Amino acid sequence: MDIGSVVLLGNEMALRRRVDVIANNIANLNTTGFKREQTMFATAIRAMDNATDPSHRPVFQVLDHGVAPDMRDGPFQQTGNPLDIAIVGQGYFGVVSADGMLGHTRAGAIRISDDYFLETIGGRLADADGRPIQVPPEATARVAILPDGTVMAGTEQVGRVGVWTGSVRTIDPRGNTVMTIGDAVALPPNSVRLAVGGLEGSNVSAVVESTALIEAQRAYQSSQRMSDGIGDLQRRMIERLGRSQF
Incomplete structure:
Protein backbone atom coordinates (compact mmCIF):
# COMPACT_ATOMS: atom_id res chain seq x y z
CA MET A 1 0.00 0.00 0.00
CA MET A 71 -16.27 18.20 32.36
CA ARG A 72 -18.40 21.33 32.13
CA ASP A 73 -21.49 21.20 34.35
CA GLY A 74 -24.76 20.15 32.80
CA PRO A 75 -27.94 22.16 33.53
CA PHE A 76 -29.52 21.73 36.96
CA GLN A 77 -32.99 20.24 36.59
CA GLN A 78 -35.29 20.82 39.56
CA THR A 79 -37.27 17.73 40.58
CA GLY A 80 -38.46 18.56 44.10
CA ASN A 81 -37.23 15.17 45.34
CA PRO A 82 -35.10 15.77 48.49
CA LEU A 83 -32.94 12.75 47.66
CA ASP A 84 -32.01 14.03 44.20
CA ILE A 85 -28.60 15.70 44.33
CA ALA A 86 -26.11 17.19 41.89
CA ILE A 87 -22.45 18.08 42.34
CA VAL A 88 -21.65 21.76 41.91
CA GLY A 89 -18.36 21.97 40.00
CA GLN A 90 -15.82 19.17 39.59
CA GLY A 91 -16.08 15.73 41.13
CA TYR A 92 -17.95 12.42 41.14
CA PHE A 93 -20.10 10.49 43.56
CA GLY A 94 -18.67 7.20 44.77
CA VAL A 95 -20.84 4.11 44.19
CA VAL A 96 -20.18 0.57 45.40
CA SER A 97 -21.31 -2.16 42.99
CA ALA A 98 -22.71 -5.56 43.95
CA ASP A 99 -19.21 -7.07 43.68
CA GLY A 100 -17.79 -4.50 46.09
CA MET A 101 -15.96 -2.44 43.48
CA LEU A 102 -15.88 1.35 43.90
CA GLY A 103 -17.01 3.28 40.85
CA HIS A 104 -17.82 6.91 40.18
CA THR A 105 -20.72 8.77 38.61
CA ARG A 106 -22.27 12.21 38.22
CA ALA A 107 -25.80 10.79 38.34
CA GLY A 108 -27.34 11.73 41.69
CA ALA A 109 -30.82 10.19 41.60
CA ILE A 110 -30.74 8.60 45.08
CA ARG A 111 -33.23 6.13 46.51
CA ILE A 112 -33.38 3.96 49.63
CA SER A 113 -32.94 0.25 48.92
CA ASP A 114 -34.90 -2.57 50.54
CA ASP A 115 -31.99 -3.09 52.95
CA TYR A 116 -31.86 0.65 53.79
CA PHE A 117 -28.79 1.70 51.82
CA LEU A 118 -28.71 4.87 49.77
CA GLU A 119 -28.22 3.80 46.18
CA THR A 120 -28.14 5.05 42.59
CA ILE A 121 -28.61 3.18 39.33
CA GLY A 122 -24.88 2.37 39.48
CA GLY A 123 -24.68 1.00 43.03
CA ARG A 124 -24.75 1.99 46.69
CA LEU A 125 -23.82 5.60 47.45
CA ALA A 126 -20.46 5.76 49.24
CA ASP A 127 -18.90 8.06 51.80
CA ALA A 128 -15.39 9.51 51.47
CA ASP A 129 -13.90 6.22 52.72
CA GLY A 130 -15.66 4.24 50.00
CA ARG A 131 -18.17 2.68 52.40
CA PRO A 132 -21.88 2.41 51.53
CA ILE A 133 -24.19 4.73 53.48
CA GLN A 134 -27.01 3.01 55.38
CA VAL A 135 -29.91 4.69 57.18
CA PRO A 136 -31.94 3.44 60.19
CA PRO A 137 -35.03 1.45 59.12
CA GLU A 138 -37.28 3.51 61.36
CA ALA A 139 -36.13 6.82 59.85
CA THR A 140 -36.38 6.23 56.10
CA ALA A 141 -39.17 8.82 55.76
CA ARG A 142 -37.00 11.49 57.41
CA VAL A 143 -33.78 11.10 55.41
CA ALA A 144 -32.32 14.31 54.02
CA ILE A 145 -29.08 15.19 52.26
CA LEU A 146 -27.64 18.63 53.00
CA PRO A 147 -25.69 20.83 50.55
CA ASP A 148 -22.40 19.93 52.29
CA GLY A 149 -23.09 16.20 51.76
CA THR A 150 -24.22 15.44 55.31
CA VAL A 151 -26.84 12.68 55.43
CA MET A 152 -29.44 13.20 58.16
CA ALA A 153 -32.06 10.77 59.44
CA GLY A 154 -34.28 13.09 61.42
CA THR A 155 -31.92 14.83 63.85
CA GLU A 156 -29.22 12.14 63.60
CA GLN A 157 -26.27 12.35 61.21
CA VAL A 158 -25.81 8.90 59.64
CA GLY A 159 -23.15 9.64 57.04
CA ARG A 160 -21.66 12.07 54.57
CA VAL A 161 -21.73 11.75 50.79
CA GLY A 162 -18.25 11.31 49.37
CA VAL A 163 -17.20 13.33 46.33
CA TRP A 164 -14.15 12.20 44.41
CA THR A 165 -11.87 13.74 41.84
CA GLY A 166 -9.12 12.52 39.53
CA SER A 167 -7.49 12.89 36.13
CA VAL A 168 -9.74 12.49 33.09
CA ARG A 169 -6.93 10.48 31.50
CA THR A 170 -7.44 7.67 34.02
CA ILE A 171 -11.22 7.37 33.47
CA ASP A 172 -12.50 3.99 32.31
CA PRO A 173 -16.27 3.91 31.52
CA ARG A 174 -18.21 0.90 32.90
CA GLY A 175 -21.73 1.69 31.68
CA ASN A 176 -24.87 3.19 33.26
CA THR A 177 -22.97 6.50 33.65
CA VAL A 178 -20.53 4.72 36.01
CA MET A 179 -16.77 4.83 35.50
CA THR A 180 -13.61 3.97 37.38
CA ILE A 181 -10.96 6.63 37.97
CA GLY A 182 -7.47 5.24 38.35
CA ASP A 183 -6.12 8.05 40.55
CA ALA A 184 -9.35 9.01 42.35
CA VAL A 185 -9.08 10.78 45.70
CA ALA A 186 -11.90 11.95 47.97
CA LEU A 187 -12.35 15.68 48.41
CA PRO A 188 -12.20 17.05 51.97
CA PRO A 189 -15.68 17.66 53.44
CA ASN A 190 -15.32 21.45 53.31
CA SER A 191 -14.81 21.26 49.53
CA VAL A 192 -18.05 19.39 48.82
CA ARG A 193 -20.93 21.43 47.37
CA LEU A 194 -24.19 19.81 46.35
CA ALA A 195 -27.37 21.16 44.82
CA VAL A 196 -30.30 19.40 46.50
CA GLY A 197 -33.74 18.71 45.07
CA GLY A 198 -32.72 18.23 41.46
CA LEU A 199 -30.42 16.45 39.03
CA GLU A 200 -27.62 17.44 36.71
CA GLY A 201 -28.68 17.04 33.10
CA SER A 202 -26.43 15.98 30.26
CA ASN A 203 -24.06 18.70 29.02
CA VAL A 204 -24.59 17.56 25.42
CA SER A 205 -25.94 20.16 22.98
CA ALA A 206 -28.10 18.61 20.25
CA VAL A 207 -27.28 21.46 17.85
CA VAL A 208 -23.52 21.25 18.40
CA GLU A 209 -23.40 17.46 18.10
CA SER A 210 -25.65 17.33 15.03
CA THR A 211 -23.46 19.90 13.27
CA ALA A 212 -20.30 18.03 14.24
CA LEU A 213 -21.80 14.76 12.99
Missing part, protein backbone atom coordinates in the same frame (compact mmCIF):
# COMPACT_ATOMS: atom_id res chain seq x y z
CA ASP A 2 1.39 3.43 -0.96
CA ILE A 3 1.90 6.26 1.55
CA GLY A 4 -1.10 8.25 0.30
CA SER A 5 -3.45 5.34 0.86
CA VAL A 6 -1.99 4.71 4.32
CA VAL A 7 -2.53 8.34 5.35
CA LEU A 8 -6.09 8.37 4.01
CA LEU A 9 -6.89 5.07 5.74
CA GLY A 10 -5.66 6.46 9.05
CA ASN A 11 -7.75 9.58 8.52
CA GLU A 12 -10.86 7.52 7.74
CA MET A 13 -10.38 5.37 10.85
CA ALA A 14 -10.10 8.53 12.97
CA LEU A 15 -13.24 9.99 11.39
CA ARG A 16 -15.16 6.75 11.98
CA ARG A 17 -14.13 6.93 15.63
CA ARG A 18 -15.29 10.55 15.80
CA VAL A 19 -18.67 9.68 14.23
CA ASP A 20 -19.16 6.87 16.79
CA VAL A 21 -18.35 9.20 19.70
CA ILE A 22 -20.69 11.93 18.44
CA ALA A 23 -23.49 9.39 17.90
CA ASN A 24 -23.03 8.18 21.49
CA ASN A 25 -23.22 11.77 22.74
CA ILE A 26 -26.50 12.30 20.91
CA ALA A 27 -27.88 9.01 22.28
CA ASN A 28 -27.18 10.27 25.83
CA LEU A 29 -28.72 13.69 25.32
CA ASN A 30 -31.22 13.04 28.14
CA THR A 31 -29.04 10.85 30.39
CA THR A 32 -28.67 12.24 33.91
CA GLY A 33 -25.12 13.38 34.65
CA PHE A 34 -23.74 12.33 31.26
CA LYS A 35 -20.62 14.18 30.16
CA ARG A 36 -20.11 14.86 26.48
CA GLU A 37 -17.17 12.85 25.14
CA GLN A 38 -14.64 14.23 22.72
CA THR A 39 -11.99 12.54 20.62
CA MET A 40 -8.34 13.46 21.12
CA PHE A 41 -6.43 13.39 17.86
CA ALA A 42 -2.97 14.70 17.04
CA THR A 43 -1.02 15.03 13.80
CA ALA A 44 2.36 13.37 13.60
CA ILE A 45 4.94 14.29 10.97
CA ARG A 46 7.19 11.46 9.94
CA ALA A 47 10.38 12.98 8.57
CA MET A 48 12.05 11.26 5.63
CA ASP A 49 15.73 11.22 4.79
CA ASN A 50 15.57 12.80 1.34
CA ALA A 51 13.05 15.67 1.27
CA THR A 52 13.96 16.63 -2.32
CA ASP A 53 12.51 13.39 -3.63
CA PRO A 54 8.67 13.67 -3.69
CA SER A 55 8.41 10.08 -2.54
CA HIS A 56 10.49 10.88 0.55
CA ARG A 57 8.84 14.06 1.75
CA PRO A 58 7.37 14.32 5.29
CA VAL A 59 4.18 12.33 5.83
CA PHE A 60 1.35 13.62 8.03
CA GLN A 61 -0.42 10.94 10.07
CA VAL A 62 -3.33 11.08 12.51
CA LEU A 63 -2.70 9.74 16.02
CA ASP A 64 -5.67 8.65 18.13
CA HIS A 65 -5.15 9.48 21.82
CA GLY A 66 -8.53 8.15 22.91
CA VAL A 67 -11.63 9.87 24.26
CA ALA A 68 -11.94 12.38 27.10
CA PRO A 69 -15.06 13.75 28.82
CA ASP A 70 -16.02 17.41 28.65
CA ILE A 214 -22.61 16.25 9.58
CA GLU A 215 -19.08 17.70 9.30
CA ALA A 216 -17.44 14.40 10.25
CA GLN A 217 -19.59 12.42 7.82
CA ARG A 218 -18.78 14.83 4.99
CA ALA A 219 -15.06 14.66 5.78
CA TYR A 220 -15.23 10.86 5.78
CA GLN A 221 -17.01 10.81 2.42
CA SER A 222 -14.43 13.22 0.98
CA SER A 223 -11.59 11.01 2.22
CA GLN A 224 -13.25 7.96 0.68
CA ARG A 225 -13.54 9.74 -2.67
CA MET A 226 -9.83 10.54 -2.52
CA SER A 227 -9.05 6.91 -1.72
CA ASP A 228 -11.18 5.78 -4.66
CA GLY A 229 -9.36 8.27 -6.89
CA ILE A 230 -5.97 6.90 -5.86
CA GLY A 231 -7.19 3.37 -6.51
CA ASP A 232 -8.47 4.30 -9.98
CA LEU A 233 -5.19 6.03 -10.80
CA GLN A 234 -3.19 2.98 -9.74
CA ARG A 235 -5.37 0.67 -11.85
CA ARG A 236 -4.93 2.86 -14.93
CA MET A 237 -1.17 2.95 -14.40
CA ILE A 238 -1.05 -0.84 -14.14
CA GLU A 239 -3.16 -1.21 -17.29
CA ARG A 240 -0.93 1.17 -19.25
CA LEU A 241 2.19 -0.55 -17.98
CA GLY A 242 0.77 -3.90 -19.06
CA ARG A 243 -0.03 -2.61 -22.55
CA SER A 244 3.40 -1.05 -22.97
CA GLN A 245 5.06 -4.42 -22.44
CA PHE A 246 3.41 -5.95 -25.52
Whole structure:
Protein backbone atom coordinates (compact mmCIF):
# COMPACT_ATOMS: atom_id res chain seq x y z
CA MET A 1 0.00 0.00 0.00
CA ASP A 2 1.39 3.43 -0.96
CA ILE A 3 1.90 6.26 1.55
CA GLY A 4 -1.10 8.25 0.30
CA SER A 5 -3.45 5.34 0.86
CA VAL A 6 -1.99 4.71 4.32
CA VAL A 7 -2.53 8.34 5.35
CA LEU A 8 -6.09 8.37 4.01
CA LEU A 9 -6.89 5.07 5.74
CA GLY A 10 -5.66 6.46 9.05
CA ASN A 11 -7.75 9.58 8.52
CA GLU A 12 -10.86 7.52 7.74
CA MET A 13 -10.38 5.37 10.85
CA ALA A 14 -10.10 8.53 12.97
CA LEU A 15 -13.24 9.99 11.39
CA ARG A 16 -15.16 6.75 11.98
CA ARG A 17 -14.13 6.93 15.63
CA ARG A 18 -15.29 10.55 15.80
CA VAL A 19 -18.67 9.68 14.23
CA ASP A 20 -19.16 6.87 16.79
CA VAL A 21 -18.35 9.20 19.70
CA ILE A 22 -20.69 11.93 18.44
CA ALA A 23 -23.49 9.39 17.90
CA ASN A 24 -23.03 8.18 21.49
CA ASN A 25 -23.22 11.77 22.74
CA ILE A 26 -26.50 12.30 20.91
CA ALA A 27 -27.88 9.01 22.28
CA ASN A 28 -27.18 10.27 25.83
CA LEU A 29 -28.72 13.69 25.32
CA ASN A 30 -31.22 13.04 28.14
CA THR A 31 -29.04 10.85 30.39
CA THR A 32 -28.67 12.24 33.91
CA GLY A 33 -25.12 13.38 34.65
CA PHE A 34 -23.74 12.33 31.26
CA LYS A 35 -20.62 14.18 30.16
CA ARG A 36 -20.11 14.86 26.48
CA GLU A 37 -17.17 12.85 25.14
CA GLN A 38 -14.64 14.23 22.72
CA THR A 39 -11.99 12.54 20.62
CA MET A 40 -8.34 13.46 21.12
CA PHE A 41 -6.43 13.39 17.86
CA ALA A 42 -2.97 14.70 17.04
CA THR A 43 -1.02 15.03 13.80
CA ALA A 44 2.36 13.37 13.60
CA ILE A 45 4.94 14.29 10.97
CA ARG A 46 7.19 11.46 9.94
CA ALA A 47 10.38 12.98 8.57
CA MET A 48 12.05 11.26 5.63
CA ASP A 49 15.73 11.22 4.79
CA ASN A 50 15.57 12.80 1.34
CA ALA A 51 13.05 15.67 1.27
CA THR A 52 13.96 16.63 -2.32
CA ASP A 53 12.51 13.39 -3.63
CA PRO A 54 8.67 13.67 -3.69
CA SER A 55 8.41 10.08 -2.54
CA HIS A 56 10.49 10.88 0.55
CA ARG A 57 8.84 14.06 1.75
CA PRO A 58 7.37 14.32 5.29
CA VAL A 59 4.18 12.33 5.83
CA PHE A 60 1.35 13.62 8.03
CA GLN A 61 -0.42 10.94 10.07
CA VAL A 62 -3.33 11.08 12.51
CA LEU A 63 -2.70 9.74 16.02
CA ASP A 64 -5.67 8.65 18.13
CA HIS A 65 -5.15 9.48 21.82
CA GLY A 66 -8.53 8.15 22.91
CA VAL A 67 -11.63 9.87 24.26
CA ALA A 68 -11.94 12.38 27.10
CA PRO A 69 -15.06 13.75 28.82
CA ASP A 70 -16.02 17.41 28.65
CA MET A 71 -16.27 18.20 32.36
CA ARG A 72 -18.40 21.33 32.13
CA ASP A 73 -21.49 21.20 34.35
CA GLY A 74 -24.76 20.15 32.80
CA PRO A 75 -27.94 22.16 33.53
CA PHE A 76 -29.52 21.73 36.96
CA GLN A 77 -32.99 20.24 36.59
CA GLN A 78 -35.29 20.82 39.56
CA THR A 79 -37.27 17.73 40.58
CA GLY A 80 -38.46 18.56 44.10
CA ASN A 81 -37.23 15.17 45.34
CA PRO A 82 -35.10 15.77 48.49
CA LEU A 83 -32.94 12.75 47.66
CA ASP A 84 -32.01 14.03 44.20
CA ILE A 85 -28.60 15.70 44.33
CA ALA A 86 -26.11 17.19 41.89
CA ILE A 87 -22.45 18.08 42.34
CA VAL A 88 -21.65 21.76 41.91
CA GLY A 89 -18.36 21.97 40.00
CA GLN A 90 -15.82 19.17 39.59
CA GLY A 91 -16.08 15.73 41.13
CA TYR A 92 -17.95 12.42 41.14
CA PHE A 93 -20.10 10.49 43.56
CA GLY A 94 -18.67 7.20 44.77
CA VAL A 95 -20.84 4.11 44.19
CA VAL A 96 -20.18 0.57 45.40
CA SER A 97 -21.31 -2.16 42.99
CA ALA A 98 -22.71 -5.56 43.95
CA ASP A 99 -19.21 -7.07 43.68
CA GLY A 100 -17.79 -4.50 46.09
CA MET A 101 -15.96 -2.44 43.48
CA LEU A 102 -15.88 1.35 43.90
CA GLY A 103 -17.01 3.28 40.85
CA HIS A 104 -17.82 6.91 40.18
CA THR A 105 -20.72 8.77 38.61
CA ARG A 106 -22.27 12.21 38.22
CA ALA A 107 -25.80 10.79 38.34
CA GLY A 108 -27.34 11.73 41.69
CA ALA A 109 -30.82 10.19 41.60
CA ILE A 110 -30.74 8.60 45.08
CA ARG A 111 -33.23 6.13 46.51
CA ILE A 112 -33.38 3.96 49.63
CA SER A 113 -32.94 0.25 48.92
CA ASP A 114 -34.90 -2.57 50.54
CA ASP A 115 -31.99 -3.09 52.95
CA TYR A 116 -31.86 0.65 53.79
CA PHE A 117 -28.79 1.70 51.82
CA LEU A 118 -28.71 4.87 49.77
CA GLU A 119 -28.22 3.80 46.18
CA THR A 120 -28.14 5.05 42.59
CA ILE A 121 -28.61 3.18 39.33
CA GLY A 122 -24.88 2.37 39.48
CA GLY A 123 -24.68 1.00 43.03
CA ARG A 124 -24.75 1.99 46.69
CA LEU A 125 -23.82 5.60 47.45
CA ALA A 126 -20.46 5.76 49.24
CA ASP A 127 -18.90 8.06 51.80
CA ALA A 128 -15.39 9.51 51.47
CA ASP A 129 -13.90 6.22 52.72
CA GLY A 130 -15.66 4.24 50.00
CA ARG A 131 -18.17 2.68 52.40
CA PRO A 132 -21.88 2.41 51.53
CA ILE A 133 -24.19 4.73 53.48
CA GLN A 134 -27.01 3.01 55.38
CA VAL A 135 -29.91 4.69 57.18
CA PRO A 136 -31.94 3.44 60.19
CA PRO A 137 -35.03 1.45 59.12
CA GLU A 138 -37.28 3.51 61.36
CA ALA A 139 -36.13 6.82 59.85
CA THR A 140 -36.38 6.23 56.10
CA ALA A 141 -39.17 8.82 55.76
CA ARG A 142 -37.00 11.49 57.41
CA VAL A 143 -33.78 11.10 55.41
CA ALA A 144 -32.32 14.31 54.02
CA ILE A 145 -29.08 15.19 52.26
CA LEU A 146 -27.64 18.63 53.00
CA PRO A 147 -25.69 20.83 50.55
CA ASP A 148 -22.40 19.93 52.29
CA GLY A 149 -23.09 16.20 51.76
CA THR A 150 -24.22 15.44 55.31
CA VAL A 151 -26.84 12.68 55.43
CA MET A 152 -29.44 13.20 58.16
CA ALA A 153 -32.06 10.77 59.44
CA GLY A 154 -34.28 13.09 61.42
CA THR A 155 -31.92 14.83 63.85
CA GLU A 156 -29.22 12.14 63.60
CA GLN A 157 -26.27 12.35 61.21
CA VAL A 158 -25.81 8.90 59.64
CA GLY A 159 -23.15 9.64 57.04
CA ARG A 160 -21.66 12.07 54.57
CA VAL A 161 -21.73 11.75 50.79
CA GLY A 162 -18.25 11.31 49.37
CA VAL A 163 -17.20 13.33 46.33
CA TRP A 164 -14.15 12.20 44.41
CA THR A 165 -11.87 13.74 41.84
CA GLY A 166 -9.12 12.52 39.53
CA SER A 167 -7.49 12.89 36.13
CA VAL A 168 -9.74 12.49 33.09
CA ARG A 169 -6.93 10.48 31.50
CA THR A 170 -7.44 7.67 34.02
CA ILE A 171 -11.22 7.37 33.47
CA ASP A 172 -12.50 3.99 32.31
CA PRO A 173 -16.27 3.91 31.52
CA ARG A 174 -18.21 0.90 32.90
CA GLY A 175 -21.73 1.69 31.68
CA ASN A 176 -24.87 3.19 33.26
CA THR A 177 -22.97 6.50 33.65
CA VAL A 178 -20.53 4.72 36.01
CA MET A 179 -16.77 4.83 35.50
CA THR A 180 -13.61 3.97 37.38
CA ILE A 181 -10.96 6.63 37.97
CA GLY A 182 -7.47 5.24 38.35
CA ASP A 183 -6.12 8.05 40.55
CA ALA A 184 -9.35 9.01 42.35
CA VAL A 185 -9.08 10.78 45.70
CA ALA A 186 -11.90 11.95 47.97
CA LEU A 187 -12.35 15.68 48.41
CA PRO A 188 -12.20 17.05 51.97
CA PRO A 189 -15.68 17.66 53.44
CA ASN A 190 -15.32 21.45 53.31
CA SER A 191 -14.81 21.26 49.53
CA VAL A 192 -18.05 19.39 48.82
CA ARG A 193 -20.93 21.43 47.37
CA LEU A 194 -24.19 19.81 46.35
CA ALA A 195 -27.37 21.16 44.82
CA VAL A 196 -30.30 19.40 46.50
CA GLY A 197 -33.74 18.71 45.07
CA GLY A 198 -32.72 18.23 41.46
CA LEU A 199 -30.42 16.45 39.03
CA GLU A 200 -27.62 17.44 36.71
CA GLY A 201 -28.68 17.04 33.10
CA SER A 202 -26.43 15.98 30.26
CA ASN A 203 -24.06 18.70 29.02
CA VAL A 204 -24.59 17.56 25.42
CA SER A 205 -25.94 20.16 22.98
CA ALA A 206 -28.10 18.61 20.25
CA VAL A 207 -27.28 21.46 17.85
CA VAL A 208 -23.52 21.25 18.40
CA GLU A 209 -23.40 17.46 18.10
CA SER A 210 -25.65 17.33 15.03
CA THR A 211 -23.46 19.90 13.27
CA ALA A 212 -20.30 18.03 14.24
CA LEU A 213 -21.80 14.76 12.99
CA ILE A 214 -22.61 16.25 9.58
CA GLU A 215 -19.08 17.70 9.30
CA ALA A 216 -17.44 14.40 10.25
CA GLN A 217 -19.59 12.42 7.82
CA ARG A 218 -18.78 14.83 4.99
CA ALA A 219 -15.06 14.66 5.78
CA TYR A 220 -15.23 10.86 5.78
CA GLN A 221 -17.01 10.81 2.42
CA SER A 222 -14.43 13.22 0.98
CA SER A 223 -11.59 11.01 2.22
CA GLN A 224 -13.25 7.96 0.68
CA ARG A 225 -13.54 9.74 -2.67
CA MET A 226 -9.83 10.54 -2.52
CA SER A 227 -9.05 6.91 -1.72
CA ASP A 228 -11.18 5.78 -4.66
CA GLY A 229 -9.36 8.27 -6.89
CA ILE A 230 -5.97 6.90 -5.86
CA GLY A 231 -7.19 3.37 -6.51
CA ASP A 232 -8.47 4.30 -9.98
CA LEU A 233 -5.19 6.03 -10.80
CA GLN A 234 -3.19 2.98 -9.74
CA ARG A 235 -5.37 0.67 -11.85
CA ARG A 236 -4.93 2.86 -14.93
CA MET A 237 -1.17 2.95 -14.40
CA ILE A 238 -1.05 -0.84 -14.14
CA GLU A 239 -3.16 -1.21 -17.29
CA ARG A 240 -0.93 1.17 -19.25
CA LEU A 241 2.19 -0.55 -17.98
CA GLY A 242 0.77 -3.90 -19.06
CA ARG A 243 -0.03 -2.61 -22.55
CA SER A 244 3.40 -1.05 -22.97
CA GLN A 245 5.06 -4.42 -22.44
CA PHE A 246 3.41 -5.95 -25.52
